[in-house]
Amino acid sequence: MSPRVVLITRAACHLCDEARVVVASVCDEAGVVFEELDVDADDALRAEHGDFVPVVLVDGVRRDFWQVDAGRLRAALGGD
Secondary structure (H helix, E strand, O other), X not given: OOOOEEEEEXXXXXXHXXXXXHHHHHHXXXXXXXXXXXXXXXXXXXXXXXXXXXXXXXXXEEEEEOOOOHHHHHHHOOXX
């Protein structure tokens, strides 16, 4: 079973570092495990999301990118 939340990042990306903190916090609150993928390690990911990192997918749907918002992620997970 795939994780509900996937964070797509790349190395040396300060927005990715910020997004990781937000995603980890919200997922911890919600009791959801997230997976992090390196956009540059996969040609298909890079083609689809390369210009938008960091990207947050929830249940396979892009929910946020660049500036990841905790409130939007909570809402996507069915929280407040």
